[in-house]
Amino acid sequence: MTDVTPDKIVSPVKEDTPVALQRRKLIAQGAIWAFIVVELIFFSVAGEYLSVSDKAFMDFENMLLLLKQSAPIGIIALGMTIIMINGNIDLSVGATYALAAIVLLDSMTWPWMQALGDSAIPLAWGLALLTGMALGAINGLLVWKTGVDAFIVTLGSMLGFRGLVFMYNGEQPTSHLNWTLVDFAEARFLGLHTATWFLLGVALLLWLLMTRTVHGRNAYAIGNNREAAVNAGIRVGPHMMINFMIIGFLAALSAVVFYSESGSVNPNDGMLFELWAITAVVLGGTKLTGGYGSVVATLGGVIAIQLLRKGLGHIGADTQTVNLVIGLILIAVLFLDRQLNRKGKQELRT
Amino acid sequence: MTDDVRDPRPVLRLEGIVKTFPGVRALDGVALSVLAGEVHALMGENGAGKSTLMKVLGGLHQPDEGTIYIAERPVKMTSPMHAKAEGVVFIHQELSLADELTVAENIFLGALPRKSLGRVDWARLYGDTDRILSRLNVGFDAKTRVGDLSIANQQMVEIARALTVDPRAVIFDEPTASLTDAEKVVLFEVIADLQARGVGVIYISHRMEEIFRITDRITVLRDGQYRGTLNTAETNEEEVTQLMIGRSLDLSRNASHHELGEIALEVRGLSCGKLFHDVDFHVRRGEVLGFYGLVGAGRTEIAETLFGLREPSAGEILLNGESVRIASPQDAIARGISLVPEDRKGQGLVLGMNCRDNMTLPQVGALRSGPFVSGGAEVEIFDKYHKKLDIRTPGWRQTVGNLSGGNQQKIVIGKWLSMHPEVLIVDEPTRGIDVGSKSEIHNLIRDLAAQGYAVIVISSEMPEVLHVSDRIVAMFSGQVMRTFTSEEVTEDSLIQAISGIEPGRAA
Amino acid sequence: MADMTRERIGGLLARQGILIAFVAFMIVFALANPRFIAVDNILGVVRSTAILGVIALGVTFVVIGGNLDLSVGSMMSFSTIVVLDLHDKIGPALAIPAMFALTLGLGAFIGFLVGYLKLNSLIVTLGMLSAIHGLTLTWSGGKNMDIADKEGTWFSVFGQGSVLGLPVPILIFALLAVVLSLLLSRTPFGRKVYAVGGNGTAAVFSGIPRARVVFLTYLVSSGCVAVAGLLQASRSLGSQNTVGQGLELEVLAAVILGGASLLGGSGTVFKTVIGVLILGFIQNGLLLMGLAFYVQYVVTWVIIVLAVWLDVAAKRGRLLSPIA
Structure with a gap:
């Protein structure tokens, strides 16, 4: 056999330069924030000519309110991010949200709970959050033990949990208004509403979880290349289970934050929340296939959607058009993402 | 021992x-x-x-x-x-x-x-x-x-x-x-x-x-x-x-002894972005043209271009002396170009489908009686190539994913032979196939040439290229370095050519 | 040989499990309440599932082609509202084809995005769910849509009429099921759908125009949605903007229950019909037992997870997943 002299062969190995790589990453991660800036500018300028109200769009109070309103879907979307990074999906969060809300409000009407006075509140919160975690655990356990795809499992539990919601109180709304709770929910600390603090707090904790802990890094690895993770001895099942419990907990937390203030839950509440949450996550750039994404970018996605809602209202567009615009923007983002990623690569015409 | x-x-x-x-x-x-x-x-x-x-x-x-x-x-x-x-x-x-x-x-x-x-x-x-x-x-x-x-x-x-x-x-x-x-x-x-x-x-x-x-x-x-x-x-x-x-594999040189026919396919100055450029070659009926080079030298990309999967940036493709534009695999198939791709499981077969349906896939639109696919005509085609290629499978209902690599490759080859192509391109014909089936596939390729097909074989295995080819195109970094006839080629000169060493200067 | 027998039984269960489960299920309910298998009850169930069923037939094509369609519920609301609105404006004879054209247009748009632009179908149809909902609201101005003269229109024949004692929705569902079953299982197009869903790359390397095939599956799907919208509008002669809300996931449940893999390449129209009927009969059986409608949600949950679990388990040869 003839030996090939290595130094005479031009090796085709060529790595991207770090600078080019970093620039690409910056674009990918900064895109959602750039989009938010564009929205702000657009609605401010357009608002000057079209606004139905006299107030400026970029009004500080207005922005704070926007953050508060983003919280219910936002908290769920943050949880959805780690589920999707892990390579799964959860379609049952809307139903979990409703069931946790019912547990929260109903438990406070139980005689022995009422006897406790205001100290029933943390107990009611605890019960609601436990409910969410238990439902998440059911999803996680099913995905883990049966090996059925999370899409199917949670599609099923979306129906099943909703059934439980109805079984609880029929088609009647469940109501209980506790003024201490309302005060808490409406309180503001350093200018921000309670709900906003929860949203930001959850974002911070999940960011730390996903970037700093072994669980978070393993969750990325599992979503990125499940077989490799299994071969490396990572216990895929428990990690997925923990993430499902976290999103269940967060769906319940979202309910706790929202219903403490509103005090009444309809059995249909929370429907389509899963779809809004997924929309926010995808706008933030998290990959559906798993292994790539960022909690912070999802926060951006959530704010971008809420800005769009408010902004369209501000310039006097029908509320109906909001759905249309968000849907089309989602598709446009997908299209742009693909075009950017494809640039420079020579693909097959398939 | x-x-x-x-x-x-x-x-x-x-x-x-x-x-x-x-x-x-x-x-x-x-x-x-x-x-x-x-x-x-x-x-x-x-x-x-x-x-x-x-x-x-x-x-x-x-x-x-x-x-x-x-x-x-x-x-x-x-x-x-x-x-x-x-x-x-x-x-x-x-x-x-x-x-x-x-x-x-x-x-x-x-x-x-x-x-x-x-x-x-x-x-x-x-x-x-x-x-x-x-x-x-x-x-x-x-x-x-x-x-x-x-x-x-x-x-x-x-x-x-x-x-x-x-x-x-x-x-x-x-x-x-x-x-x-x-x-x-x-x-x-x-x-x-x-x-x-x-x-x-x-x-x-x-x-x-x-x-x-x-x-x-x-x-x-x-x-x-x-x-x-x-x-x-x-x-x-x-x-x-x-x-x-349990026996030895014949890898001797094997130039055609039959008369070669007309030029079936000719390529002039074909380029595709950075993948390959200024590629010239031709292949005659009854001839096996081998392509040899390193991974990434542009061989597979040329095949994909000929099969309509890539848009050439320059150059000309002539089929039977006539300049053609191949915009899609459908175009290529209609003009009689077939491709047995290098990734058998990813590109060649629908593993969950049965043998018959895989084999007739490219022509299923034509095998009709009324609006429906004619199952009889399909089985007929399957039976013919089942025998001809000696495919070992219990029957056409067998799911292709259950067959061995060699038999899977024969299904892919059968799929394209049943289309009666003018030019058959085979990319890595024996990758991941055991030694016994290898020689069967080599013989098959030689037989096809003898029957008058123009065959292009792309391979990363030098013994294989030397064994089946009448002429060998050596590629380096997207360019054709040299085309050898089977008489003149030596292992040394081939290796030098695919390593980018110019002929004449080689030691 | 015990192995062989077990394998054969396992294989049979994997292939026909859903049918066996269906028959067993019917027997149990029939024993519990003989009224369950009375002809009028059965007809009632089939009739009430016809709308869901018609949509599921179309979605079967999309799923076998390897994609998802989450926009069908929202799209059905659209076609229902549009045909009701146009009914009074241009008359039913023109309203129906106009509605079909618009709905097929939406399907073509989705098909273009997923097929030709190769965008992820889950996100595209999620976006379209929202966008079409917006479109519907814009069309109707957010109001409920009602036909002015509910007594005097022949339009009600699709949803309320009957031929030879059989309700028209059942006939339409059955006819569509037969036609689409033949289309999928016997024609070259159907074969191509399986190939594209089974291995899209191999299909392209076999000269199958993947993009066009995917595009057509969405046309089939939106065509079915248009039929469902027609049935819905004709049955109620008035509608809310959200009439189809949540239907996309119920439809998907039926298709999956029928045994189609979400990965594409497997499933049949017949199995989808069984899946739809199971969902319908569960609801009905529970109602006959005096249980509220929402109990069916829970039962459906259990059945879907169980069905897919057994299917997966039969393929891997053990009940519990080997995931650590």
Whole structure:
């Protein structure tokens, strides 16, 4: 056999330069924030000519309110991010949200709970959050033990949990208004509403979880290349289970934050929340296939959607058009993402 | 079998391994002994039991009988993690890396160092990684995203992962499948380094050239049975092949003895972006034109362009002397160009479909009676090529995914023959196919040429190209370096041509 | 040989499990309450599932082609509202083809995005779910849509009429099921759908125009949605904007229950019909037992997870997943 002299062969190995790589990453991660800036500018300028109200769009109070309103879907979307990074999906969060809300409000009407006075509140919160975690655990356990795809499992539990919601109180709304709770929910600390603090707090904790802990890094690895993770001895099942419990907990937390203030839950509440949450996550750039994404970018996605809602209202567009615009923007983002990623690569015409 | 002169203590020894699956005796008393500081080749046809044996060694299968000894101590392997803890590590054929994570995270995948509260100890992670990477002398650092590395460097990450434990034995499973020759050299240096440190290396490959270049001993399996262990220095390809298949494989030169016909396909100045440029060649009816070159030299891309899967940026394609534009595979098929693609499972077959439906897929639109597909006509086609190509399958209802590689490849070839093409392009005709089926496919290609087909064969295996081709196009870095006739070609001149060394200046 | 028998039984269960489960299920309910298998009850169930069923037939094509369609519920609301609105404006004879054209247009748009632009179908149809909902609201101005003269229109024949004692929705569902079953299982197009869903790359390398095939599956799907919208509008002669809300996931449940893999390449129209009927009969059986409608949600949950679990388990040969 003839030996090939290595130094005479031009090796085709060529790595991207770090600078080019970093620039690409910056674009990918900064895109959602750039989009938010564009929205702000657009609605401010357009608002000057079209606004139905006299107030400026970029009004500080207005922005704070926007953050508060983003919280219910936002908290769920943050949880959805780690589920999707892990390579799964959860379609049952809307139903979990409703069931946790019912547990929260109903438990406070139980005689022995009422006897406790205001100290029933943390107990009611605890019960609601436990409910969410238990439902998440059911999803996680099913995905883990049966090996059925999370899409199917949670599609099923979306129906099943909703059934439980109805079984609880029929088609009647469940109501209980506790003024201490309302005060808490409406309180503001350093200018921000309670709900906003929860949203930001959850974002911070999940960011730390996903970037700093072994669980978070393993969750990325599992979503990125499940077989490799299994071969490396990572216990895929428990990690997925923990993430499902976290999103269940967060769906319940979202309910706790929202219903403490509103005090009444309809059995249909929370429907389509899963779809809004997924929309926010995808706008933030998290990959559906798993292994790539960022909690912070999802926060951006959530704010971008809420800005769009408010902004369209501000310039006097029908509320109906909001759905249309968000849907089309989602598709446009997908299209742009693909075009950017494809640039420079020579693909097959398939 | 042989007396060994090196360190006589085996780091790893398998004895009398038996493993049965329902209806199959996959391993039947297999023995393997790897010494410290030795590179030991494990060879055998597909289905000979190599991968089952490695799964037993890796703790994925439990043997029915037999014992695994690590440093002469019997060990019951229970899981891949257990195997790793015993110092037995695998470098897999398919890379098992998480490409969104960093080099360091991949190397310590599943074993990230922890601090309190489940936090990752980054300082220790990067420190440990740097230490391992410096041993391998690589040109990337611990914080690089793995997806940004070349395939060869990704393989280095896999190897680095093996070094996180102090390995006793490292198993390389077809490690060079997607490496260029330059990258192979680096890999072999790493293997030599492991060897020098007293690690036992098991090297699984089909490539004789590499086996004879780097291994010390060769153990051969056939049909789940141990066939013997040879000292590499004292044996040759024929002997090994004979052990593997029970007879020798004919790889003699094989130019056509029949008259060649008209030029069926001619390509002038064909270019496609950076992939290849100014490519000229032609192929006649009754001729086999071989394409040889390194991975990434642009051979497959030319085939894809001819098949309408890529848009050429310049140049001309002439079919039977007439300039044509091929905008899609449908166009190519209509003009009589067929492509047997290199990735059989990914591109050639719908694995979940049955044999018949796979074979008739390109013409299913034409096999109609009324609005419906004519099942009768389909079965007729299947039966014809079933016999003609000697496809071993219980019947057309068999799911293609259940067939062996060789029979799968025959289904793909049958699929295109049934379209009666003018030009048949076969990309890597025998990749991943066992030796016995290889020669069948080689004969088939020669037969097709004899029947008047114009055949283009793309291959990375030099013996194969030399064996089946009438002429050979040597490619380097997207360019045709030289076209050889089978009389004038030599192994040396071919290697020089595909290495970018200009003829005449070659030593 | 015990192995062989077990394998054969396992194989049979994997292939026909859903049919066996269906028959067993019917027997149990029939024993519990003989009224369950009375002809009028059965007809009632089939009739009430016809709308869901018609949509599921179309979605079967999309799923076998390897994609998802989450926009069908929202799209059905659209076609229902549009045909009701146009009914009074241009008359039913023109309203129906106009509605079909618009709905097929939406399907073509989705098909273009997923087929030709190769965008992820889950996100595209999620976006379209929202966008079409917005479109519907814009069309109707957010108000409920009602036909002015509910007594005097022949339009009600599709949802309320009957031929030879059989309700028209059942006939339409059955006819569509037969036609689409033939289309999928016997024609070259159907074969191509399986190939594209089974291995899209191999299909392209076999000269199958993947993009066009995917595009056509969405046309089939939106065509079915248009039929369902027609049935819905004709049955109620008035509608809310959200009439189809949540239907996409119920439809998907039926298709999956029928045994189609979400990965594409497997499933049949017949099995989808069984899946739809199971969902319908569960609801009905529970109602006959005096249980509220929402109990069916829980039962459906259990059945879907169980069905897919057994299917997966039969393929891997063990009940519990080997995931650590």
